[in-house]
Amino acid sequence: MTAIDRCALSYKTLLELTSGEHRRWRDWFVEHPNAWSVPFATGRMATVGGVVLHIFAVELRYTQRLLDQDVTTWEEFQQTSIEEVFELGDHARSQLVHFLTTAPEKELERVLTFQTLTAGTVSASKHKIASNIFLHDIRHWGQIATVLRQNGFADQWAHDLLLSDIKM
Template structure:
């Protein structure tokens, strides 16, 4: 197995642990929290940003696996369960890809037609890393929006403290 796969597996475990904690938090929170606006200069709500995080995970996992890419508009986002279903599907596809990933597979160039950036050519390894760290960045945005609306007291998100990577 390529050493990069082991590192990516560790990063994926961190993401999975954090994402599960977010699911638990949103399940316990009032439903309207998902519809909080992201703030000045930002488009959308927490719901649209969570959907964006998970859609990126799913669509890149599908590209890595050589599967048809889901249409963004077809992904249901009415409930916490529907949103996290997108993530679970993405995680499953990504996990199967990682299980069989070889150095050759990780170096393969993927061509992606993205919604906002157009055509992108990247190595599979780069796509994997992006699909994992992309969400980390956006979850930090969500945490800040929640704090601004009085929903503090979230857990520590640091890599060093995550039990999935110990």
């Protein structure tokens, strides 16, 4: 066995890392409410707040798939305020924790086929779906941090795993 065979980031570590970032972002946005409306892209993600809603809505929808539940439609996501969006995030995260702490490891091998909003029909194992939740989260938060810095909101913290309190 070589180093490449070692799992670098367990779901437990990813939960710890991303949940900590969510808490810090919530507190930061409460202190910097004007940052919520900084322009970002178009459509649902026209503002930073829209991107945060997207992150948490995706987490909830994929977690609902992992739990074999009905998936919330995009039209049902009407949250706009910092408080409402982070409450959605807390709910999505609690559901993800429930799946990861109760599903037998074999359940991760199950392949689901589902329709996505932008990529058509996708087939993926529950392992891949669960892993994607974290990568999607980290990628978009990195984009948010960059856009906010470019718009004068540079008073952030170090977001790197290396600089976190997480023990590995």
